[in-house]
Amino acid sequence: MFGRLAAALLLAGSVALLYTNGFFQEDKWGPFLEPSTWRFLGEGLAVTLAIGFTSLILSLLIGIPLGMARADLKGPLRYPIGGYIELVRATPILAILLITLLGLPRLGVDIEPFWAGVVALTMYTSAVLGEIVRAGIDSIPRGEVEAARSLGLDYRHTMRRVVLPQALARMTPAIVSQLITLIKDTSLLFIIGVQELVGYGRSFFNFYGNLLETYFVIAVIFFLINYPLSRLSRRLESGRPPDERVAVSGEEDQVVARAS
Amino acid sequence: MTGILGNPLFIEGYLTTLALTAGAMLASLFIGTMVASLRVWGGPIMRSLTGAYVEFFRNTPLLVQLLFIVVLLAPSNLGVTRDPLVAALFGLSVYTGAYVTEVVRSGILAVDPRQIEAARTLGLSQAQALRHVVLPQAIRTVIPPLGNLSIALVKNSAIAGGIAATDLLQVARILEARPPFTFDPFIAALFAYWTITIPLAWAVSRLERRLAFAR
Numbered sequence A: 001m002f003g004r005l006a007a008a009l010l011l012a013g014s015v016a017l018l019y020t021n022g023f024f025q026e027d028k029w030g031p032f033l034e035p036s037t038w039r040f041l042g043e044g045l046a047v048t049l050a051i052g053f054t055s056l057i058l059s060l061l062i063g064i065p066l067g068m069a070r071a072d073l074k075g076p077l078r079y080p081i082g083g084y085i086e087l088v089r090a091t092p093i094l095a096i097l098l099i100t101l102l103g104l105p106r107l108g109v110d111i112e113p114f115w116a117g118v119v120a121l122t123m124y125t126s127a128v129l130g131e132i133v134r135a136g137i138d139s140i141p142r143g144e145v146e147a148a149r150s151l152g153l154d155y156r157h158t159m160r161r162v163v164l165p166q167a168l169a170r171m172t173p174a175i176v177s178q179l180i181t182l183i184k185d186t187s188l189l190f191i192i193g194v195q196e197l198v199g200y201g202r203s204f205f206n207f208y209g210n211l212l213e214t215y216f217v218i219a220v221i222f223f224l225i226n227y228p229l230s231r232l233s234r235r236l237e238s239g240r241p242p243d244e245r246v247a248v249s250g251e252e253d254q255v256v257a258r259a260s
Numbered sequence B: 001m002t003g004i005l006g007n008p009l010f011i012e013g014y015l016t017t018l019a020l021t022a023g024a025m026l027a028s029l030f031i032g033t034m035v036a037s038l039r040v041w042g043g044p045i046m047r048s049l050t051g052a053y054v055e056f057f058r059n060t061p062l063l064v065q066l067l068f069i070v071v072l073l074a075p076s077n078l079g080v081t082r083d084p085l086v087a088a089l090f091g092l093s094v095y096t097g098a099y100v101t102e103v104v105r106s107g108i109l110a111v112d113p114r115q116i117e118a119a120r121t122l123g124l125s126q127a128q129a130l131r132h133v134v135l136p137q138a139i140r141t142v143i144p145p146l147g148n149l150s151i152a153l154v155k156n157s158a159i160a161g162g163i164a165a166t167d168l169l170q171v172a173r174i175l176e177a178r179p180p181f182t183f184d185p186f187i188a189a190l191f192a193y194w195t196i197t198i199p200l201a202w203a204v205s206r207l208e209r210r211l212a213f214a215r
Helices: A002-020 A026-033 A035-071 A078-089 A093-107 A113-138 A142-150 A155-190 A197-208 A211-237 A252-259 B002-006 B008-041 B043-058 B062-073 B084-109 B113-121 B126-163 B168-176 B184-214
Strands: none
Touching (some): A002 B043, A026 A035, A026 A197, A026 A211, A035 A113, A035 A155, A035 A197, A035 A211, A078 B184, A093 A113, A093 A155, A093 B126, A093 B168, A093 B184, A113 A155, A155 A197, A155 A211, A155 A252, A155 B062, A155 B126, A197 A211, A197 B062, A211 B043, A252 B043, A252 B126, B002 B008, B002 B184, B008 B043, B008 B084, B008 B126, B008 B168, B008 B184, B043 B084, B062 B084, B113 B126, B126 B168, B126 B184
16 A cells, blocks of 8 residues: 555656656657658668667677587587687677777777677677577487487487477577667667667757657657567567576576566 | 776776666665565556556666656756766666566565465464565575676666766776777776676576575
């Protein structure tokens, strides 16, 4: 009862605060009724989606082999790749982003902010995907691998016909969760001056002076992309016994996928 | 390199990141516990309101939330503060709080409600049943995911630099642009983050294994 009252007061309070700050004023929201606004923000969204999509494809291309190499018990690359994945996952994405943008030119490689962003997002996401793939492969009971090997299948065929088809189904919810993280992290490119959705938003409110409203609308646009993805991830995960769930540590979107 | 590690600004940045993370973790634990209780026991209206909070903050970028909060708290609006560090602490807490809510909620739901009935039958009050029966079991379920969230929080704290709060990464950025213009500040920051995240990750995986056996 007390909690409900407190929450109701909190909600009423925040609405009142927003009201006194003109958050509900018509002139602040008016620009969002113009079609030109949505064309403009749409251009920003296109850049955001281009960053996310390019990074996703590259991350899948790099992350899956990384994870498979790490899961290969006899492979020579197991430990070096494992170390690389752990170090990348222990680093803030923004740190990787700034180091790519400011470090590469020092090595004589000129890179545009857009591509520095794609490189950094790919580096981080592929490490996480590598870990998801490894966890997926490791979740398949050893007995199935031994059974396949004793039936005469070699390592490649055991992987392709027995382990990977099952592992892939278990990995999919985690991969979708990581896609949400990736899409949210495209906004970090704003910090290094790439004109994506947030950057377009800033140009927009510099003109109309409606900062809060614009940030809110941008958040809603991200929400409309990510919410269906998080529903999808949850639906793919539902009904799967806990020991068959794959989620990697240190990622907030993975934690919740495992928890709920 | 040794010059950087002794730089007072760098040390301050490191301590800022530690304080920001610890403060936001504590605050998000408080938020998460409160909201999760409302989410489970608060009735249908509370359930949808708390659900909206969780889903909205989970599915939108932390940077956009921080930018919103900076403007909201600024003198031209609420006039609370123009200190980006306060805004960062607030933003990180509310963002992480949404995740803590989901973790705590799953911890509560992991305990069979019939245990509460059994405890009540044995003469415990509702509060006693929650404190002595539900809580000890729920804590065991939530500790590993909360540890994971703290690792994520350390990494997310770097985004505070996006609103010009002088955390570790932002300090590295400032120092790199000063004489002698070496890249050392970033390399040092990298290792500094690892001194936090790698031991945390190790501790969480250890805890995860121990709690799995204890079950």
